[in-house]
Amino acid sequence: MDKSNIKRNLVLGILFFLPVAFLLMLYPSTHNYDPLEVVDDSVTDLELFLSNSETDVLLKDHITILGFLGNEPTNHVIAASNLKELVYDKFKGFKKFQIVIILPKGNEANADALQKKINNYDDMRFWHYVFGEPNDIKKVFNSLKSEESLTNDLFTDHIFIIDKDLKQRGRLDDRSDKEKERKEAIYPLYSYDCIEIDEMKNKMSDDLRILFTEYRQKRKGDFDSSTRRADELNAKDK
Secondary structure: OOHHHHHHHHHHHHHHHHHHHHHHHHHHHOOOOOOOEEEEOOOOOOOOOEEOOOOOOOOOOOEEEEEEEOOOHHHHHHHHHHHHHHHHHHHOOOOOEEEEEEEEOOOHHHHHHHHHHHOOOOOOOOEEEEEEOHHHHHHHHHOOOOOOOOOOOOEEEEEEEEOOOOOEEEEOOOOOHHHHHOOOOOOOEOOEEOOOHHHHHHHHHHHHHHHHHHHHHHHHOOOOOOOHHHHHHHHHHO
């Protein structure tokens, strides 16, 4: 066999086995990822709220992105548009996914106006508005873990991930790899800022994918309910 044939066979062999080797390296990691952490386990559901939907809108049994757009929702078009384009449009096909925006009663017309501003005739079946009394809105918000506060008109540009069991999900340790190497103080990520595009595109999208993977593996019976990251954090605090 001449040298040209040997080189050709060698190149073909590398091209064939390299992707296979790469997939084999990735395979174990699909079952050993760290699940998205529970940061609060008693989120108040929405039984006291009315919706713009024909059916009741509840958090239970859904993967929900929960937002609070206050008494003047049309003043927050940028936050709502970022939420639609960077989150809703990506995940609206996932089973049991929904976005719920909480507004004070009397804002039904404002909700319609906001919807017209952010919707280019897309399928918005999984985007809901619910309306409640100010005290009930505060009760839901106070059941969440947050480093942010509602404004006087019941608005925040931060949104929250709620799982099917009314548990708030996020990160107990949101440090970057470099911050961990420098052993900087641990800080959490309880909510996601709609105005910060990088945070929405990267952190929130990644976290939602992890949560959907968890539920998909639960349906298949493959989910490992590991709490390694939480255990490690607790160990460091002792």
